[in-house]
Amino acid sequence: MIAVDWGTSSLRLYRLDDNGHVCERRRSERGLQASAAQFEAVLAEEITGWDDPLLILSGMVGSRNGWHEVPYLPCPAGIDDLAAALVPLQASALAGRRLWIVPGVSDTGSEAVPDVMRGEETQLAALLAVLPRGNHVVCLPGTHSKWVSIADGQVRRLTTAMTGELYAVLRNHSLLGKLMPEDDSRFDAWAFESGLKRSRQTGGLLHHLFGVRTLGLFNQMEASALPSYLSGLLIGHEILASGVLEHTPRLSQVHLIGNDRLLALYAQALISWGVGVQRHPEDLAARGMYSLWQRRLELGSGG
Amino acid sequence: MIAVDWGTSSLRLYRLDDNGHVCERRRSERGLQASAAQFEAVLAEEITGWDDPLLILSGMVGSRNGWHEVPYLPCPAGIDDLAAALVPLQASALAGRRLWIVPGVSDTGSEAVPDVMRGEETQLAALLAVLPRGNHVVCLPGTHSKWVSIADGQVRRLTTAMTGELYAVLRNHSLLGKLMPEDDSRFDAWAFESGLKRSRQTGGLLHHLFGVRTLGLFNQMEASALPSYLSGLLIGHEILASGVLEHTPRLSQVHLIGNDRLLALYAQALISWGVGVQRHPEDLAARGMYSLWQRRLELGSGG
Numbered sequence: 001m002i003a004v005d006w007g008t009s010s011l012r013l014y015r016l017d018d019n020g021h022v023c024e025r026r027r028s029e030r031g032l033q034a035s036a037a038q039f040e041a042v043l044a045e046e047i048t049g050w051d052d053p054l055l056i057l058s059g060m061v062g063s064r065n066g067w068h069e070v071p072y073l074p075c076p077a078g079i080d081d082l083a084a085a086l087v088p089l090q091a092s093a094l095a096g097r098r099l100w101i102v103p104g105v106s107d108t109g110s111e112a113v114p115d116v117m118r119g120e121e122t123q124l125a126a127l128l129a130v131l132p133r134g135n136h137v138v139c140l141p142g143t144h145s146k147w148v149s150i151a152d153g154q155v156r157r158l159t160t161a162m163t164g165e166l167y168a169v170l171r172n173h174s175l176l177g178k179l180m181p182e183d184d185s186r187f188d189a190w191a192f193e194s195g196l197k198r199s200r201q202t203g204g205l206l207h208h209l210f211g212v213r214t215l216g217l218f219n220q221m222e223a224s225a226l227p228s229y230l231s232g233l234l235i236g237h238e239i240l241a242s243g244v245l246e247h248t249p250r251l252s253q254v255h256l257i258g259n260d261r262l263l264a265l266y267a268q269a270l271i272s273w274g275v276g277v278q279r280h281p282e283d284l285a286a287r288g289m290y291s292l293w294q295r296r297l298e299l300g301s302g303g
Numbered sequence: 304m305i306a307v308d309w310g311t312s313s314l315r316l317y318r319l320d321d322n323g324h325v326c327e328r329r330r331s332e333r334g335l336q337a338s339a340a341q342f343e344a345v346l347a348e349e350i351t352g353w354d355d356p357l358l359i360l361s362g363m364v365g366s367r368n369g370w371h372e373v374p375y376l377p378c379p380a381g382i383d384d385l386a387a388a389l390v391p392l393q394a395s396a397l398a399g400r401r402l403w404i405v406p407g408v409s410d411t412g413s414e415a416v417p418d419v420m421r422g423e424e425t426q427l428a429a430l431l432a433v434l435p436r437g438n439h440v441v442c443l444p445g446t447h448s449k450w451v452s453i454a455d456g457q458v459r460r461l462t463t464a465m466t467g468e469l470y471a472v473l474r475n476h477s478l479l480g481k482l483m484p485e486d487d488s489r490f491d492a493w494a495f496e497s498g499l500k501r502s503r504q505t506g507g508l509l510h511h512l513f514g515v516r517t518l519g520l521f522n523q524m525e526a527s528a529l530p531s532y533l534s535g536l537l538i539g540h541e542i543l544a545s546g547v548l549e550h551t552p553r554l555s556q557v558h559l560i561g562n563d564r565l566l567a568l569y570a571q572a573l574i575s576w577g578v579g580v581q582r583h584p585e586d587l588a589a590r591g592m593y594s595l596w597q598r599r600l601e602l603g604s605g606g
Contacts, residue, residue, distance in 0.1 A: 064520075113501065113514035114521050144513060161509035165477055173476045174468055198416065204544025205508050206464035206537070210447060211416035217367075218417050234509070241507025 001054040002047055003289035006061035007119060008032050011042075014286035015050050020294070022286055024050070032066055039067040040093040056289040057089070058102040059119035072106035072116055078154040079128045082121060083295035102292060107158035115158045119285070120146045123257050126288035127280065128153055129295075131255075137244055138255040141235075141262045143168070147242045161238040167231060176209065176230065179216045184227035191225035195232020196269050205237050235269055245273055253278050304357040305350055306592035309364035310422060311335050314345075317589035318353050323597070325589055327353070335369055342370040343396040359592040360392070361405040362422035375409035375419055381457040382431045385424060386598035405595060410461035418461045422588070423449045426560050429591035430583065431456055432598075434558075440547055441558040444538075444565045446471070450545045464541040470534060479512065479533065482519045487530035494528035498535020499572050508540045538572055547578055556581050 005012040009031040015024040028046055035042045039061070047055075062070035070087045082102065089099040102125075104118030120140050127138065128150070136150040143164035149157040171177045171184070198208055212230050215221040221229060244251055253276035256263045267277045308315040312334040318327040331349055338345045342364070350358075365373035373390045385405065392402040405428075407421030423443045430441065431453070439453040446467035452460040474480045474487070501511055515533050518524040524532060547554055556579035559566045570580045 108521075113511075114517045114523075115513070116517055116520065145509075159506060159510055160513040161507070162477075162512045163509050166509065166512070169472045169476045173472045174465075202544075202546070203462060204464070204540060206448075206466050206469065206541050207462055207544055208416075209465045209469070210418070210463040214417045214419055217419065218411070220417075237507060238509050241505075241510060243505070 001056060001290065001293060002050055002052050003286040004043070004055060004057040004061070005059050005119065005122070005283075005285040006032060006057055006066075007059045009034075011035075011046060012283070012285070013046055013050075014283070014289075015052065016286060016290050020287060020290040022283070025283075025286075032060055040091045043091070044093045053097050054293070055094070055097055055099045056086070056102065056293055057099060058122040058285060058289055062087070062101040062104060063118055068101060070101045070103045072118075073103045073121075075105055075107050075109070075158060076151075076154040076156050077105050077121075079125050079291065079295050080299065081154075082125055083292045083299060084301060086292065086296060100293075102289065105155055105158060109157075115160050117146050117148075117158055117160070120148070120257075121155070122288040122292070123280075123282075123284040124148060124150075124155060124288070125292050126284040126290075127255060127257070128155075129288075129291040136255060137247070137251060138257060139242070139266060140257045141266050142258060145238060147244075159242065161241065163234050163238045167234055170209070170230065171227065176212045176226070179213060179223055180226045181224050186224055186228075188225040188228040191221060191228040192232040192265065192268070193272070194221075195229040195234075196236040196272065197232075198229075199233050199236025199240060205233075208233055208237075231265065232269075235265055239266070239269055239273070244270070244275055251275055255280060257284055258282055304359060304593065304596060305353055305355050306589040307346070307358055307360040307364070308362050308422065308425070308586075308588040309335060309360055309369075310362045312337075314338075314349060315586070315588070316349055316353075317586070317592075318355065319589060319593050323590060323593040325586070328586075328589075335363055343394045346394070347396045356400050357596070358397070358400055358402045359389070359405065359596055360402065361425040361588060361592060365390070365404040365407060366421055371404060373404045373406045375421075376406045376424075378408055378410050378412070378461060379454075379457040379459050380408050380424075382428050382594065382598050383602065384457075385428055386595045386602060387604060389595065389599060403596075405592065408458055408461060412460075418463050420449050420451075420461060420463070423451070423560075424458070425591040425595070426583075426585075426587040427451060427453075427458060427591070428595050429587040429593075430558060430560070431458075432591075432594040439558060440550070440554060441560060442545070442569060443560045444569050445561060448541055450547075462545065464544065466537050466541045470537055473512070473533065474530065479515045479529070482516060482526055483529045484527050489527055489531075491528040491531040494524060494531040495535040495568065495571070496575070497524075498532040498537075499539040499575065500535075501532075502536050502539025502543060508536075511536050511540075534568065535572075538568055542569070542572055542576070547573070548576055554578055558583060560587055561585055 003014040011028040013026040085103045086100040105121045106116045108114040138148040140146040145161045147159040257280045306317040314331040316329040376388045388406045389403040408424040409419045411417040441451040443449040448464045450462040560583045
């Protein structure tokens with residue numbers, strides 16, 4: 001089968017053997033935005049040479065602005081629910097193949113304001129297939145970080161934090177960004193740690209952000225260290241608001257899913273605050289799509 | 304005398320009579336940025352026809368990127384301290400006149416991260432000249448909102464919140480802004496109130512911001528109402544973090560200084576949360592400069 005992780009800005013393709021092992025992978029810049037609504041043609045081109053008859057698609061490809069809108073599956077939702085809710089997709093340019101889209105998941109249960117994810121549920125499906133029963137907390141850091149509570153094999157609660165996007169808009173468009181060097185590739189561990197510590201003090205995020213300016217103004221921090229400080233500040237606020245530090249019973253670990261660079265930051269923060277972590281790679285998505293399809297076959301609704 | 308309130312993006316000039324009454328006022332778009340470092344020439348032009356020999360200047364004109372950098376006066380600072388700390392300025396294009404710059408105020412006392420203001424201290428000087436002794440809290444909402452604690456005629460604590468700037472960068476550069484109509488002149492009182500209420504719920508600002516997206520996505524709020532919701536959310540978080548709601552002894556009122564539109568929003572929030580307000584107009588700055596000069600004369604250091 002072919003697993004397609006198709007987001008707004010990137011397209012990742014995996015070819016899996018019958019045991020679910022990735023035997024080939026491709027990566028393309030043709031995310032949904034760059035595909036100009038020519039989804040069938042783009043996909044046909046990107047899988048050239050792969051003749052597998054089954055394709056599973058996940059991510060923003062199933063959103064309102066994607067190829068075909070697939071409704072959110074409300075939580076609580078487990079792997080069976082997700083597997084049963086796969087939606088078939090017609091694609092004449094890919095005649096002879098079967099295509100399915102994984103639905104996103106919504107949380108409209110406990111608060112007046114709903115929350116959603118699309119793509120992350122597929123990474124979670126891979127975890128759900130192997131995690132022991134019981135309670136787990138998963139964090140998927142990113143532009144829109146997801147915090148997910150799992151109980152007895154089901155996604156129960158979902159909370160999104162706009163941490164990555166806020167970092168980017170402040171870096172590129174605010175007064176704070178103007179104080180920083182263009183290149184922020186240099187990570188400053190001390191500054192990151194200072195930002196983390198600051199997030200636990202009183203005053204709130206809106207006030208702490210102004211401190212990025214005054215630390216520079218009073219020469220208490222070099223301009224080149226300010227991006228790492230801002231990163232620590234935002235990640236600190238995200239983790240504090242997630243409630244994992246006050247979890248009852250006390251949490252022994254958080255599962256982290258994402259790229260190495262970002263996971264290192266979240267792991268440093270969580271560990272320094274007394275919570276262990278277990279890291280999982282980003283391409284868990286491919287394994288998730290395989291797990292969902294296997295479960296669908298077991299449920300007798302292969303389609 | 305002429306009182307000059309010179310900020311980054313605007314220049315306001317007031318001509319005061321000997322009793323401190325504003326008899327003429329001018330407003331120009333030539334803030335510091337638009338003055339291209341030709342400060343003397345710009346000022347000489349803007350006061351054409353006003354022959355008063357004394358000019359007091361306040362605002363970012365005294366900052367590192369202004370005309371002449373004047374060091375911050377550390378708090379606690381009262382009107383006497385400010386009056387004594389005025390700095391004379393040489394300006395050959397304005398020969399025969401005396402020019403003075405009001406210093407900004409810094410708070411480096413109680414936390415590792417300093418805070419500063421420049422311009423607001425002059426508005427506060429006008430209040431300090433008339434407020435009864437005792438404790439007061441003043442809020443000056445804006446791009447960088449200032450919260451100031453006053454005790455016995457002195458500015459004791461100073462806290463800045465980047466509320467206005469965050470609103471602007473999210474409105475203009477984030478995914479949230481893309482969901483909103485171009486024109487946000489229509490104020491939606493219900494949406495603003497909803498944003499305020501949301502700010503008091505758990506989850507933190509980074510999570511609450513994502514709700515602006517999902518409320519739109521689930522058709523729970525019209526796109527045209529989202530800017531007011533975002534405004535309520537941010538102002539709510541600012542007020543909550545300011546600590547005024549948990550003040551001991553309980554605060555009967557907050558002094559608000561600023562433009563009518565912004566003050567109406569802060570007043571609505573504070574009043575709905577049980578704190579009274581007293582509003583003061585933005586052009587308190589002119590009266591502040593007059594008060595500072597009078598005090599300087601009384602102190603015998605007219606210069």
